[in-house]
Amino acid sequence: MTPAEGPFAAAGELRGAYEAVDWSATPVGAPETWSTPLRTALSLAFATSFPVTLLWGPRFVLLYNAAYARMLPGKHPWGLGTPCEDVFGEIWDQIGPLMRGVLAGDGAVRMVDQELYIDRRGFPEECYFDYCYSPVAGDDGAVEGVLDIAVETTAQVLERRRSALLRRLADLPRVLRSTADLARLALPVLRTDPGDLPLLELLVPGEAPRQREVRLLGPPPRAVDEAVVVGASAAGRTAWVRVPGVGPAHDRPLLVVALSPGLAEDEHYLGFLRQVAAALGGALAVASAAEAAQARVELQGAQVRRLLGLVRVLQELPEAADVAQLEGVVERGAARLLGARRAQLSLGAPDDGDGVAVAAAEARGAVHLDVGDRHLGLLELAWADGQHQTELAEEDRAVLSVLASSTAQALERAAAREAEQRATEAVRAIAEELQRSLLTEPPPVTGLDLAVRYVPAAEHAQVGGDWYDAFTTATGALQLVIGDVTGHDQRAAAAMGQLRNLLRGIAHSGVRTPSQVLAELDAALPHLGVTSLATAVLGSLSPAEPDGSRELVWSSAGHLPPLLLVPGAAPRLLEEPAELLLGLQVDTRRTDHRTVLPAGATVLLYTDGLVERRGVDLSKGLVWLRSAAAGLDGASPDEVCDALLDLVGGRVDDDIALVAVRLVGRHL
Structure with missing residues (x-):
């Protein structure tokens, strides 16, 4: 060798x-x-x-x-x-x-x-x-x-866990009425994520620290300004994160976290800690604005309305799908809250050549959009009367700080959503390509015209287990298959491939009837570790008679009935008593059904995506199918498939698979 x-x-x-x-x-x-x-x-x-x-x-x-x-x-x-x-x-x-x-x-x-x-x-x-x-x-x-x-799946599990905590922290502005209550209200929320925050403390200037946590976590190895400082303490590796906001760093709370020994000290982990600190800073800023407004409630009732407007803006920001929508939310919010004529976002960290432009923007009143020590861009406001940002009242500057901080967080969330969308689309593309690779073109058969179609569902994350197949057996009979595996994910597509290939192997000899093939397929599934349920119709077309007719023998495992189109006659469904799905019961008794198809007849096999719609009874979908097919008398199989798909439209709730075969005429 x-x-x-x-x-x-x-x-x-x-x-x-x-x-x-x-x-x-x-x-x-x-x-x-x-x-x-x-x-x-x-x-x-x-x-x-x-x-x-x-x-x-x-x-x-x-x-x-x-x-x-x-x-x-x-x-x-x-x-x-x-x-x-x-x-x-x-x-x-x-x-x-x-x-x-x-x-x-x-x-x-x-x-x-x-x-x-x-x-x-x-x-x-x-x-x-x-x-x-x-x-x-x-x-x-x-x-x-x-x-x-x-x-x-580590990244997905950690993202779900961390996103859940950030969503809970997003509720703090609604309940935090005083900056003095930050630790009391925030710590119980933070401690719901022991996986990322096994031991933590929130040091608020002016408040007595809790002795046990401070003794374990200890002071930082150096001054903590805007960046994350990581070092050693009695609790192990520890991170000190300054909560962002207005005013000097030493006047703002300090988040101290004993890092999980099971997680790497990478940008994902430390970036999450910055997001936590930013959420606390946003809540603290809202509370600060609320306290300032409350102190002047009799004289400055407008500030209360402004605070409510700020909350509305904060609620709108997470819903922005992209930067353009985000800019619109900020512009409308700035106009309502601060009387600004225009709000402009300039995204990205400037390089050395942009220093002059950034300095000029800051002189006009631009506000940095930062998350932790990362700079995302600038927020610039303009007033119709030439008012300058530095001329704003203290309360207005607090609102502007919250608006800028929340805008920065919304920008980061939007970027994360776009990345997730790209990842989801990539996974879907791979799964869809896998599914399409298993759905081969039908074989050419003298005297028959065949057409097949597969249309994936419109939703990006939905990849189903619909499949079709058409192949000839060792005896020359044409086998037609349509099926649907339960589920809408890569596992459903994989199970579909197993069922398709196994059915081909069982049916290839041509000595078994469709019901016998489905029964053997049912019996084999548990031994191959296939646990998915599936519906299917298997039909076998006999060789043509001298008059061009052929006998169709079929068996159905819980699938929708085939549609028969005969020239000059109304379309009808080949409805027989329903039998159990594949994978539900090994010893299911299955039945063969027979009908003679005249020359020119067309048989259509289809999956439920063609006729089933959310909130609509399936029987109405079958009525629609017969009505739609009534206008297709004399159409070729390709024309039948294309016409029905055009009527369904581009956005479908589920995958659609179609197999159409027509007896083209007398076979001599």
Whole structure:
């Protein structure tokens, strides 16, 4: 066996690492002794871009692809060929029993957002993963190893956790009536996130600190102005964050947090702490404005109305979808609250060449838009009477400070939403491409005209499990399939691919009727670890008779009835008593239905996205389908599909899959 033919030829960037391992000294032995299932599973792992590892034999020896190595840098390359317990000793009590159960024949195991503290950067790091342990059987049917497909969800879990805290902090301006109440009201909220803030204190100038926290956290190693200072304390690694606002730094509260030992001190973590401090600063500024207004309530009733207007603006800011909408909210808010004629946002940190322009803008009254020590841009206001910002009353300047601080936070949230949108669209594109790659073009069949269509749902995050198929069997019969796997995500698309391929394999011989094929498919699903439910219609068209007619034999697993179009006759649904969905009950009795199709007839198979609408009874959708098809007498299958999709319109609630076949005439 030459190196090019060895099991590591497709390992890509890991090939050198694989060839450097003395495999004969490992529990799996030399590569030339490896079983066919091991070689096959390893080649599949090398072929995918998803993180995949094989855990082989009773010691669960690690073999993995490049994506898995990048996900766990501290475990590579020494983990290759090493028993899993030696590589992942820190989490073995969590994952070991799951692997042993799969190896013992208990079936696949799937975990969602499982928390694991893995040492991959020199410390036990808080991580979250979606993964599935699937058995890999040997030639004798016994389970030889475990296939692990993993996706790290740490970023999403942390984002949800942190976003939830920031939303709770956003309610502080509604309940904080006095700056003296900041620690009393904010600390209980902050302590709802012990994962990111395991131990913390809020030091407010003029208030007596709580002795236990101060004793553990201690003073900062240097003065804390606008930046985050990180150092050591009796509680471990600690961050000191100055709450933003007006006035000197030493007159503003100081947020002190003992950092989680399971999280890296990176920009994501420290940036979150800055956002927390900014939210406290916003609440504090609102409270300061409220106190100032309350002190002058009899003489300055307008200030109270202004404060309510500020709250309305603060409520509008998070709803702005982009910078243009945000600028409109700020401009209207500035006009109502401060009597300004115009508000202009200048975004981005200036480079050295812009220093003169920035200085000129600041001289005109521009306000910095900052989140922590990061500069996002400037907010410039103009008044019709030539009034200057420095001429504003103290209360007006406080409102302006809150407006600028809240605008900066809204800008950061908008940027985060755009990034999330791009990520969501990328995931959808990948899943949709996967789904389309499985939906092949129909085969050419003499005497038949076929057309297929697939239209994804309009919502970005929705990728369904709708599929169609058309193929000929070994006997020459044409098989038509339409199906819909429950769910709208990548898992539904993956399950769809499994069902489609399995159905093809069962039906290929052509000796089974549609009901027998669906029954065998139902019986196979539990053994393959497929837990999704699905509807499907499988139809088989016999060879043409001398008059051009053909017999259609079909069976339905809970799917919508096929539509029959015969020239000169009203469209009708081939309705038969409904039978159970696939995956619901293994021993379901399934029935074949038969009808003779005359030459020129068209049969349409479709998924529920064509006829089902939110809040509308499905029966009305079927009535609509018959009515719409009545105007398509004589249309080709392509024309039928295109006309129905045009009537549905561009924005659909669910995926739509269509298969149309017409008997084009006498077959001689």
